[in-house]
Every structure is written in structure tokens, then in C-alpha cells.
Amino acid sequence: MSTKRQLAQQLGVVGGFDDPTVELEQYRTPPDLAAHLVHVADLQGDIDGRTVLDLGAGTGMLALGAALRGPERAIGIDIDRGALQTARRNERRVGTTTDIGWIHADATRAPLCIDDAVVLMNPPFGAQDGNAHADRAFLKTASEVASVSYSIHNSDSQAFVDAFAGDNGGEVTRAFRAELDLDRQFEFHSENRRVVDAEVFRIEWDR
Numbered sequence: 001m002s003t004k005r006q007l008a009q010q011l012g013v014v015g016g017f018d019d020p021t022v023e024l025e026q027y028r029t030p031p032d033l034a035a036h037l038v039h040v041a042d043l044q045g046d047i048d049g050r051t052v053l054d055l056g057a058g059t060g061m062l063a064l065g066a067a068l069r070g071p072e073r074a075i076g077i078d079i080d081r082g083a084l085q086t087a088r089r090n091e092r093r094v095g096t097t098t099d100i101g102w103i104h105a106d107a108t109r110a111p112l113c114i115d116d117a118v119v120l121m122n123p124p125f126g127a128q129d130g131n132a133h134a135d136r137a138f139l140k141t142a143s144e145v146a147s148v149s150y151s152i153h154n155s156d157s158q159a160f161v162d163a164f165a166g167d168n169g170g171e172v173t174r175a176f177r178a179e180l181d182l183d184r185q186f187e188f189h190s191e192n193r194r195v196v197d198a199e200v201f202r203i204e205w206d207r
């Protein structure tokens with residue numbers, strides 16, 4: 001198994017969105033955080049031989065990170081066709097031999113007949129106007145298709161995620177804080193970099 005640092009280096013070649021959309025909260029999950037999340041999942045036995053689903057895959061960062069750790073297959077779903085083109089380009093850059101499927105679909109309407117996937121996701125937080133609670137719909141999909149999920153949320157989400165899991169046949173088994181160290185990409189961003197506090201949750205879903 002590669003070390004977490006090696007994984008982060010391999011993911012360093014994953015390029016960002018060509019033409020990011022504010023409403024879809026399109027920013028690349030930082031390679032360090034993606035590597036950390038995948039490494040934790042792998043140590044928990046949640047990657048090897050499993051079907052890994054990246055909901056809101058964007059550039060493909062999380063699906064590609066998982067693909068480098070030997071799942072049976074990885075699948076990335078995004079509502080934006082352009083993002084999936086970026087993900088395919090990134091797949092060639094990363095050079096993984098794992099079978100990866102890229103699906104153009106609304107991840108909140110679960111287009112899959114599967115119930116024991118491992119979901120890795122950095123969903124929209126719902127921070128933009130008209131997009132409130134976007135991460136709730138993504139968690140709902142995870143509850144329907146996954147036996148285990150790992151999801152990145154904005155800070156102070158613990159009570160919401162605990163309650164959602166409890167109401168939908170899940171249990172939070174692990175949580176840790178993280179930082180999203182993001183490049184400036186939208187004109188309204190006043191700084192070249194910004195650090196956003198985030199939280200990551202592992203949820204086991206009843207099957």
C-alpha cells in the first residue's frame with residue numbers, strides 16, 4: 001500500500017475544473033484531504049475489493065484516490081458533463097488500472113441498483129442561494145446505495161449529520177475535522193487562497 005503522502009503526491013496531478021460553476025459549488029477537493037480520507041477508509045477495510053461511489057465526483061479526485069488503492073471498481077457521478085470530461089482527463093493523468101465508470105446523472109436521484117457500495121463524497125454544502133441543504137440529498141442517496149459512506153461537510157455539521165443518520169438507518173462511527181485549502185477560482189473571492197473548516201463523517205448504514 002502506498003503511504004498517505006505518496007497517495008497525495010499521485011493525486012497532485014488531478015487538474016481543477018475548466019469552467020467552474022458557482023451554483024454547483026465546483027471546487028477541487030484538495031489532494032491532501034482526499035488522500036487522508038481515502039487512507040482512513042482503506043485502513044478501515046472500506047476500499048479493497050469494494051465498489052466505491054463518488055457522488056458529485058467533479059474532477060474525479062475522490063474516485064481516483066480510491067482507484068489507486070485497489071477497489072473492485074470505482075464509479076463517479078456528476079450532474080455536469082464538463083466536469084466528467086475533466087475527470088476522464090484526470091484518470092489518464094493518474095494512470096490507474098482500476099475499472100472506473102463516469103456517469104452523467106443527478107446524484108440525488110440514485111440512478112443505481114446497488115446497496116452495498118462505499119460512498120466517498122464532497123457534496124455541495126448548500127452554501128449558495130437556492131441550494132440550501134444540498135448535502136442532505138446526497139446523504140439520502142448514500143443511505144440508499146451504501147453500507148458505508150464518508151462525506152465532507154462544512155463545520156458544525158455534527159448534530160445535523162448525527163440526526164440525519166439516526167433518522168435514516170445509519171450511525172456515525174467516526175468523525176474528524178479537516179481543512180479545505182482552496183485556490184481562488186471565482187471572481188468574487190477576494191483572496192488568492194482561503195481555508196474553509198470542514199468535518200468528515202464515516203457512517204455505517206443498515207442493510
Ligand SMILES: C[S@@+](CC[C@H](N)C(=O)[O-])C[C@H]1O[C@@H](n2cnc3c(N)ncnc32)[C@H](O)[C@@H]1O
Pocket residue numbers: 024025026027028029030055056057058059060061062077078079080083105106107108121122123124
Ligand atoms: C465540491 S464539488 C466536488 C469536488 C470533487 N470531489 C472534486 O474534487 O472535484 C461538488 C460537485 O458536485 C457536483 N454536483 C452538484 N449537484 C449535483 C447533483 N445534483 N448531482 C450530481 N453532482 C452534483 C458539482 O458539479 C461538483 O462537481
